[in-house]
Amino acid sequence: MNTETTGTVEPTLARKLGLFDAAMIVMGGIIGSGIFINSYVVARQVHSPALILGAWAFGGLIALAGAFIYAELAASLPLVGGQYAYLREAYHPAVAFLYGWVLLLVIQTGGMAAVSITFARYFLEATHLPVADWVIATVALAALTAINCFGVRAGSSFQSVLMVLKIIAIVSIVACGITVLKISYLMNPTVSPGGSTDSLIAFGAAMTPVMFAFGGWHTSTFIAGELKEPQRDLARGLLIGVLGVVILYLAINVVYVGALGAVGLAETTTPASKVMNLAMGHWGGILLAMGISVSTLGFLSQGMLTAPRVYFAMARDGLFFKEVARIHPTSRVPVVAVAIQGALAALIAVLGTYEQILNYVVSIDFIAIGLTGTCIFIFRKRLASFSNSGSGALRFKVPGHPVTTIFFVIACWLVVISTIYQYPKNSAFGLLILCAGLPVYLFWSRMKKLG
Numbered sequence: 001m002n003t004e005t006t007g008t009v010e011p012t013l014a015r016k017l018g019l020f021d022a023a024m025i026v027m028g029g030i031i032g033s034g035i036f037i038n039s040y041v042v043a044r045q046v047h048s049p050a051l052i053l054g055a056w057a058f059g060g061l062i063a064l065a066g067a068f069i070y071a072e073l074a075a076s077l078p079l080v081g082g083q084y085a086y087l088r089e090a091y092h093p094a095v096a097f098l099y100g101w102v103l104l105l106v107i108q109t110g111g112m113a114a115v116s117i118t119f120a121r122y123f124l125e126a127t128h129l130p131v132a133d134w135v136i137a138t139v140a141l142a143a144l145t146a147i148n149c150f151g152v153r154a155g156s157s158f159q160s161v162l163m164v165l166k167i168i169a170i171v172s173i174v175a176c177g178i179t180v181l182k183i184s185y186l187m188n189p190t191v192s193p194g195g196s197t198d199s200l201i202a203f204g205a206a207m208t209p210v211m212f213a214f215g216g217w218h219t220s221t222f223i224a225g226e227l228k229e230p231q232r233d234l235a236r237g238l239l240i241g242v243l244g245v246v247i248l249y250l251a252i253n254v255v256y257v258g259a260l261g262a263v264g265l266a267e268t269t270t271p272a273s274k275v276m277n278l279a280m281g282h283w284g285g286i287l288l289a290m291g292i293s294v295s296t297l298g299f300l301s302q303g304m305l306t307a308p309r310v311y312f313a314m315a316r317d318g319l320f321f322k323e324v325a326r327i328h329p330t331s332r333v334p335v336v337a338v339a340i341q342g343a344l345a346a347l348i349a350v351l352g353t354y355e356q357i358l359n360y361v362v363s364i365d366f367i368a369i370g371l372t373g374t375c376i377f378i379f380r381k382r383l384a385s386f387s388n389s390g391s392g393a394l395r396f397k398v399p400g401h402p403v404t405t406i407f408f409v410i411a412c413w414l415v416v417i418s419t420i421y422q423y424p425k426n427s428a429f430g431l432l433i434l435c436a437g438l439p440v441y442l443f444w445s446r447m448k449k450l451g
Contacts, residue, residue, distance in 0.1 A: 013080065013225045014332040016153045022220060022227060022237025023244070024160040028302035029216035030063075030245045031166050033118045036173075036272040036292050038209045039256050043266035045206035046199075049186050049257045052265070055203060056253045059210035060246035065408040067217055067242035068398045069373050071235035074221055075396040076379055078230030081313030082221025083372050090375035093317060094441050099368045100314045101437035106430070107365050108219075108307040109341065112300055113348035116141055119296035126289040137349040140297060144304045145342030151331040152226045155305040162298030169291030170248050173272055176279035177255030185261040186254070204418060211366070211415045213249070217242050218369060222306040235396045308337035318448035319441065363419040364430050370412030376405050 017025075042055050070083075079085035081100075088096035103109075120136035123129075129136075148155035217238060224230040256271045259278060268274045272292070276284030312334040315325035321336075328335045376398060398404050420427040 011327045011329045011332050013327060013334075014152055015226055015228050016151075017156050017223065017227045017233075018229075019233040019236055019240075021156045021160060022233045023240040024163040025156065025223065025302055025306065026067075026217050026220040026237050026241025027245055028159050028163045028166070028298050029219040029306065030214060030242070031163075031170075031248070031295060032115055032216075032299035033122075033292055033296045034209070034213040035170070035249055035252060036288070036295070037270060038213055039253055039271050040265055040267075040269055041209040042206045043257075043262055045202045047262050047266065049262050051199075051203060051206070052257055052262060053250070053253055055206045055210050056249055059207060059214045060249065062211065062408060062411045063214040063217065063242050063246060064239075065404050065411075066369070066373070067238045069376055069405055069408055070218055070221055071238045072376060072396050072398045073372070073379070074224060074234040074238065075231045076383075078224045078227070078234065079313075080222075080225035080316070081310045082224050083218050083368070084222070084310045084313050085224075086221075086372050086375045087368070088317070090378040091371075093319065093445075094438070095371070096317075097314060097319050097441045097444070098434055098437045100310050100319075101440065102364050102368075102430075102434055103307060103310055104341075104344070106433060108303055109344045110348055112141070112303045112341075112345040113137075115296050115299050115303075116345065116349050119293055119300065122289045122292045122296065126286055126293060134350050134352070138346045140300065141304075141342050141346045141349065144297075144301050145338055147301075148304045148308075148338050149328070149331060149333060149335045151333055152223070152305070155301070155333075159298065159301045159305055162294060162301055165294045166291075166298050167244075167248065169295060170252055172291065173275060173288070174251045174255050176284065177252075177259045177275045180275065180278045181255060181258035182261070183258065185264075186258050204414070205422075208415055208418050208422075211411075214245070215365065215369075216302075217245075218372070219302070219306045222309040225309065231395050304338065304341060308334055308341045311337040311340060319444040363416040363427050364434055366412045366415045366419075370409045370416070373405055373409040373412065376401065 039052075039056075043052055046052055046055060073086050074082070077085060077089060079089075081088075081096075084096045084100050084103075087099055116137035117133055119140055120133035123136055124131070124133060147158050220238060220241070221234065224234055227233050252272075255275060256265050259275045260268065260271060264274075265271055273285055273288050276288040278284075280287065311320060311324050314320040315322060315337070324334065324337045324340065326336060327333065380401075
């Protein structure tokens with residue numbers, strides 16, 4: 001199935017992005033506001049510096065395994081929509097549609113709404129403007145929608161600038177934290193109470209916020225249709241971007257534990273703010289608010305740049321409104337898809353229901369990511385049938401496959417199991433939303449057959 005053209009004389013997506021853009025988009029999809037806050041959740045589950053840092057290191061290992069898998073998929077199938085296309089080609093259009101359905105209704109849109117409110121609150125903390133947070137959130141989403149409608153180059157350039165500022169913000173926290181770091185905290189051998197089984201359960205619980213913090217690299221595959229060399233640059237961008245985030249995350253968590261100790265980290269819900277206040281006092285808090293504002297805005301920018309390409313691909317497949325598949329003749333961007341993403345995110349931000357929606361589907365994203373990992377087995381099996389003709393060579397292979405791939409898939413689905421166990425009602429509602437997409441898919445399939 002060719003998702004690059006429609007068979008008619010129409011403008012096509014502009015291939016203007018390179019390796020640097022890809023790496024920045026990968027990092028931008030991972031780093032939001034979580035790394036500035038969520039480390040305390042890990043510390044409340046495991047009470048040893050070694051286990052805290054071990055959880056983040058293990059999460060980084062899983063993320064790298066995922067990056068390898070998606071790099072092979074990207075090199076094998078550089079198609080518009082990325083993960084959506086992999087699920088469609090490996091399994092069935094219905095599977096891909098259900099992923100796009102939940103992405104639009106909840107995962108991406110609800111996530112962007114939540115992050116936009118987080119951005120607004122930190123922005124107001126730094127500026128003290130006398131306006132409501134939902135106003136700032138809506139303005140930010142509208143501005144990002146407009147920027148991304150101007151063209152993929154404009155959206156990516158803005159995203160790259162914000163990503164560089166994110167890196168500076170994290171490096172600044174690390175540098176400031178070093179001035180108040182205590183080696184004795186890092187060397188503290190305190191362990192979690194209870195036996196080895198209790199410790200294992202606690203470590204598993206700690207991995208849930210870690211995995212969420214590392215999630216998002218897969219969204220970079222959505223823009224494969226706008227990379228100059230998608231088979232090369234997207235694969236490399238995934239590896240460079242994820243490795244860069246792993247380094248940043250480990251560095252900032254070493255500072256958290258070293259400056260606050262395992263106990264101090266568990267007692268505060270704002271570890272980054274605590275470290276900056278220790279290092280710089282009142283000004284540290286203001287600078288941190290500005291840094292988190294930039295980071296959350298960058299996350300929103302990345303989401304606005306990438307996710308609409310999935311809805312565009314769905315429409316090209318005849319499974320969504322045909323207007324969503326239209327490309328603006330000047331900007332060569334699917335402006336309707338971008339506008340839908342911005343409008344729905346703004347609506348949820350105004351209504352204030354984003355927190356409930358996010359709780360409903362925290363496991364759904366990892367079901368899809370784990371399932372995407374299994375696509376490697378299917379594509380390699382298909383490729384083997386062409387090996388005699390010499391056309392079966394892969395441009396990139398997952399190191400250590402199948403062990404690496406199985407490790408990643410199991411890790412993703414363990415997060416799903418853990419989430420369902422902790423939030424059974426919310427997870428059940430999320431599954432209902434997913435299942436509600438089936439009759440919608442049947443409707444669009446029938447409409448497609450009728451022409």
